Amino acid sequence: xxxxxxxxxxxxxxxxxxxxxxxAIVVTVPAAQWAELASFAKEGLGCTFFxxxxxxxxKEDGLEVVAWMDxxxxxxxxxxxxxxxxxVTTCAxxxxxxxxxxxxxxxxxDMFGIVFEGHPDLRRILLDDDWVGHPLLKSYAVDTPxxxxx
Amino acid sequence: xxxxxxxLVIKQLDYTGAERLTMNMGPQxxxxxxxxxxxLTLEGETVVGVDAVIGYLHRCxxxxxxxxxxxxxxxxxxxxxxxAAMSSxxxxxxxxxxxxxxxxxxxxxxxxxxxxxLQRVASHCLWLGTWCMDMGGALGGGATxxxxxxxxxxxxxxxxxxxxxxRLLYGFHQVGGVRYDMPEHWATECRSxxxxxxxxxxxxxxxxxxxxxxxxxxxxVGVISRELALDVGISGPLLxxxxxNCDLRRLAPYSSYEDFEFRVPVxxxxxxxxxxxxxxxxxxxxxxxxxxxxxxxxxxxxSSRPGVKAVAQVRVPKGEMYARVEGPRxxxxxxxxxxxxxxxxRMKWRGASFSNLAVxxxxxxxxxxxxxxxxxGSVDPVFGEVDR
Numbered sequence: 001x002x003x004x005x006x007x008x009x010x011x012x013x014x015x016x017x018x019x020x021x022x023x024a025i026v027v028t029v030p031a032a033q034w035a036e037l038a039s040f041a042k043e044g045l046g047c048t049f050f051x052x053x054x055x056x057x058x059k060e061d062g063l064e065v066v067a068w069m070d071x072x073x074x075x076x077x078x079x080x081x082x083x084x085x086x087x088v089t090t091c092a093x094x095x096x097x098x099x100x101x102x103x104x105x106x107x108x109x110d111m112f113g114i115v116f117e118g119h120p121d122l123r124r125i126l127l128d129d130d131w132v133g134h135p136l137l138k139s140y141a142v143d144t145p146x147x148x149x150x
Numbered sequence: 151x152x153x154x155x156x157x158l159v160i161k162q163l164d165y166t167g168a169e170r171l172t173m174n175m176g177p178q179x180x181x182x183x184x185x186x187x188x189x190l191t192l193e194g195e196t197v198v199g200v201d202a203v204i205g206y207l208h209r210c211x212x213x214x215x216x217x218x219x220x221x222x223x224x225x226x227x228x229x230x231x232x233x234a235a236m237s238s239x240x241x242x243x244x245x246x247x248x249x250x251x252x253x254x255x256x257x258x259x260x261x262x263x264x265x266x267x268l269q270r271v272a273s274h275c276l277w278l279g280t281w282c283m284d285m286g287g288a289l290g291g292g293a294t295x296x297x298x299x300x301x302x303x304x305x306x307x308x309x310x311x312x313x314x315x316x317r318l319l320y321g322f323h324q325v326g327g328v329r330y331d332m333p334e335h336w337a338t339e340c341r342s343x344x345x346x347x348x349x350x351x352x353x354x355x356x357x358x359x360x361x362x363x364x365x366x367x368x369x370x371v372g373v374i375s376r377e378l379a380l381d382v383g384i385s386g387p388l389l390x391x392x393x394x395n396c397d398l399r400r401l402a403p404y405s406s407y408e409d410f411e412f413r414v415p416v417x418x419x420x421x422x423x424x425x426x427x428x429x430x431x432x433x434x435x436x437x438x439x440x441x442x443x444x445x446x447x448x449x450x451x452x453s454s455r456p457g458v459k460a461v462a463q464v465r466v467p468k469g470e471m472y473a474r475v476e477g478p479r480x481x482x483x484x485x486x487x488x489x490x491x492x493x494x495x496r497m498k499w500r501g502a503s504f505s506n507l508a509v510x511x512x513x514x515x516x517x518x519x520x521x522x523x524x525x526x527g528s529v530d531p532v533f534g535e536v537d538r
Contacts, residue, residue, distance in 0.1 A: 011324060017188045026470075048381065049380045049394075049396070050380070050381060050382065051481065051500060051505075052383070052483065052500040052505075053385055054498040057496070063442060068485070072394065072396050075402075077326065077474065078215070092409065098381055099378070099508075099512065100382040100383035100384070100505060101504075102508065103504065103508040111212070124205075125205060126205035126208040126538075127205060127208065129204075134209055135213055136212055136213055136496075139267075140213075142213060142214075142217055
């Protein structure tokens with residue numbers, strides 16, 4: 001499996017938009033296919049190395065979840081993206097497909113308030129449990145006062 | 151047995167060996183190399199469960215980056231992984247350069263590799279010293295190896311000081327190149343420093359590998375399988391010690407790494423000893439690259455852009471870019487989303503230590519408490535990078 005074959009396999013899905021240059025493949029899918037795409041990336045495309053998962057807040061256009069994985073043998077990389085939609089804060093979890101997604105999704109939950117459905121242990125990771133708000137949302141001002149620590 | 155107060159009753163503990171004890175290791179445990187709390191569930195001396203608590207050093211670098219211009223953030227980037235500041239800075243400026251299609255002169259690329267490899271030597275020195283100190287007196291007096299390694303690391307920091315004026319957090323990289331060129335006689339000093347360190351490495355190896363306690367505490371301890379390593383996304387020496395031949399300097403060469411000859415060490419056993427072996431080879435390969443650069447450093451400018459005069463000087467078009475470098479701890483990556491302005495719309499920092507640490511809950515159960523210390527040290531986490 002090389003990058004060209006991987007592109008072709010990904011393009012078989014009519015809902016997927018495949019972009020990117022050369023060995024850096026970018027694929028965007030509807031949120032409903034998120035978990036399915038991850039399984040396909042791992043089993044079908046040989047992207048066994050999990051690099052990172054995070055999110056981008058596009059304000060009124062809603063949140064976008066991104067994840068990066070690599071096929072180290074080919075080698076090529078895959079950036080998966082999905083838009084959750086305006087006001088939507090739930091997303092399918094990849095933690096059971098890639099164990100590395102476990103902590104990354106906890107961080108995205110902590111920073112963006114995205115609830116990853118099916119995550120075995122979804123709780124805040126960097127901030128304290130009593131923190132109010134999700135700092136990386138664009139609506140969260142940098143100078144937001146925080147309640148004093150106990 | 152009796153006394154004037156009646157018979158002395160010794161309470162028999164009803165210990166069946168099945169009770170579980172919860173023990174907090176940290177957040178201020180010396181072996182954590184920072185602030186890290188492991189909530190261990192113990193059965194006797196054996197760990198059966200781990201909950202890793204991180205975030206004590208969280209400064210929300212990602213939010214900070216959204217408020218700082220491309221010309222401002224690189225010197226803050228060095229505060230993520232403060233033990234290897236050079237590679238953190240490089241990841242950020244590379245992401246901005248690629249997105250804005252800014253060229254970097256050859257001399258600047260070579261200088262970036264030069265400081266990156268010296269940084270790897272300094273970082274591995276600190277890792278070896280602290281790790282051996284964690285494993286304690288069995289290695290010939292608690293602080294012996296530590297002090298030797300710190301002695302060598304100081305030599306590299308001296309080089310950085312005469313190059314950049316700072317010992318730890320440099321601000322050496324800038325978008326378009328580097329900020330400082332080598333001062334006079336620096337190359338000669340650099341050469342004699344790496345010669346000395348290379349000689350001293352032999353002493354460490356003799357001291358450690360001839361020590362039965364060191365071998366007992368590292369061989370077969372904390373085994374990470376190849377499959378787990380990839381799945382969790384650990385990188386750097388940990389990944390290579392688990393039998394995966396992955397080095398970003400080879401896989402996706404950046405900053406002219408394709409011009410240099412070096413070997414990528416791979417071990418297959420995946421234990422603490424394998425991680426030690428990989429890093430000991432990396433020391434030497436880094437020194438080899440440093441020598442190649444000193445022999446063939448091209449002349450020319452060190453930056454393709456003028457010096458920084460205004461905050462909004464660098465603008466990055468709309469788009470996204472993920473740039474990654476092979477830091478001493480593995481894949482240090484920066485996912486940058488630009489919106490055409492002088493500040494990033496979003497920046498995600500992929501710290502190597504964050505993913506490396508995430509493997510701990512998978513491998514620690516089944517080991518004794520003392521092994522937790524050896525495993526933690528072999529992972530070489532830097533908490534500035536874990537918590538960001």
